[in-house]
Amino acid sequence: MSDEIKPLILVIEDDPQTRRLLKTNLCTRGWRVIEAENGKDGLALVKSDSPDLVILDLGLPDMDGISLTKRLRQLSDLPVLVLSARSQEQNKIMALDAGADDYLTKPFSTGELHARLQALLRRVMRTTNKTETFQTGELSVDLARRKVFMAGNEVHITPIEYRLLSILVRHAGLVVTHRQLLKEVWGGEHIHDQHYLRVYMGQLRHKLEVNPARPRYLRTEVGVGYRLAEEDS
Template identity: 40%
Template sequence: MCARILVVEDDTLQAELVRRLLLQEGHTPVVVHDGRAALDEARRRRPDLVILDLMLPEVDGLGVCRALRRDGDVPVLMLTARSTEDDLLLGLGLGADDYMTKPYSPRELLARIRTVLRRTLRTADASPVLRAGGIAVDPLRHEVTCDGVPIPCTPGEFAILHVMTAEPDRVFSRRQLLQHTKGQDRASTERAIDVHILNLRKKIEADPSRPVRLLTVFGVGYKLTGRPS
């Protein structure tokens, strides 16, 4: 699976290391060293994935991620030295699809990249449109609608809705949803699912503070109701 990957890293040594890793995997890396150049490049030629540092000149990584999300749904993998849980949740809350901290294992980085690309670039099969509670998920076109209105979703949000519309009214634990969104089974990042759920509720609920579609089952996890709202 070859992809065009935009690497946004102001440390030239780190950028070169990532570039070489991507070349070895058969990808086409494009490297820029500041946030403004990242946005210009992403808008000029849409990449398949953005690997994004947070501490950048011109526009910081959070600002880049926010702007990318306004423009579309290009996958974003944050690769940064900022490692607190607050940083993780903030990054995911802005729509990042994955978050890795430095120093990192090159093998793990490549595994994370493969996971995101499999989810976003894989050839669509003949799966039917999935429907539950007014939500329709089209795996073929990678589209979501709510009561017929198109809903922009990040790849992580799409993965959650995809698995939940396939089994409406089933309760999924955070760990189960994490396996679908990131391909990882790491309890330390399960709270990231809460951020995805919060963002989804803002998009599909009339009143996100009183959800009627995407429900919390206390002590267990979440479910998408199969009943019309």
Template identity: 40%
Template structure:
């Protein structure tokens, strides 16, 4: 079955160009020009990935993304002409899986789409579940619990947590985490990892100053600190 991509942009020319490149890559592409149309279509058709422009004529793309996350875990790549770091980080903090800035090369967009969708396939030979110190991460069901209480994470947050939990005690640099999650196809700022780690900690009820699960190694990156009671 073809993977489906929804392109949301108010500029018809950009939609046509992206559609052409993505269809050439073998995707089933639908395009809309407003946030309202996008929300309706995502609810009714459940695409595999959404390319979401930030500047839309009716609803700001960040608000569209927040509304998407109320009912869907679909992969979302933000497209923005506002290149300031704060916009990129705010976008990722509300649940985007990646971002790309205008002007862009259509081939780069297609590469980002491939990289994000490739993460959904997972690692076929990896252990099915990780359970450590009250935290359970199940890649088969994409569910996380802390002390038997369900935890809501975005798709990217889940992948980052699983990557660290599978190797407790190992220190990962930001680049190493990006390579594990994006399969080496990440083009943006490595500091996006910091945003996702903060979001994961918040969801897990973890304290950066006294971590139960994720520790910071200054000048290097992050590690999963829980090492006892593992069953994999």
């Protein structure tokens, strides 16, 4: 994505009013938008127009949004933001486990939508540019040297704490499910051992947060997972 060309967003949504609202707000903020009213047309546009990001509704007329998310993930690693009226935790977990990068529940604020989209694009840019240092507020993570700093002072963290933090850094601004964190840090046989996360996240918060009970950086997504907050979160 060049500086001259604004990011292209594909909106896959069957409700005309929601599509119109999204297009109006996204174009006002400088995004380019293409639309599809069903999963089949959405897949075709992914192949023909190569969007930078997809906003996807789960309740499509021709296929289930979870299945479409899996199809999109097979085609490409482009960011997928699920936008859905299904607010139950299990729906969020299913979408994220299927390969979605983030999940926003209807009704939503346009400000939060914009912040989530910006976080998704920053993650893509970090991956593309192979950025070796992550910075938000007073927290800095040197990914090349595997070192963590708060306000310029190095913080000693254990190897497991670092693996947990580095995963959250890779997905900064986005929710990462309990299942994904457990699988990547401890292995597939531990995907149900959520007490591991509670213990180690508690340790990280005591090392990185001014007030661990009200974390600035390491946020809880109740029942779903954790999110590393960025400056404009």
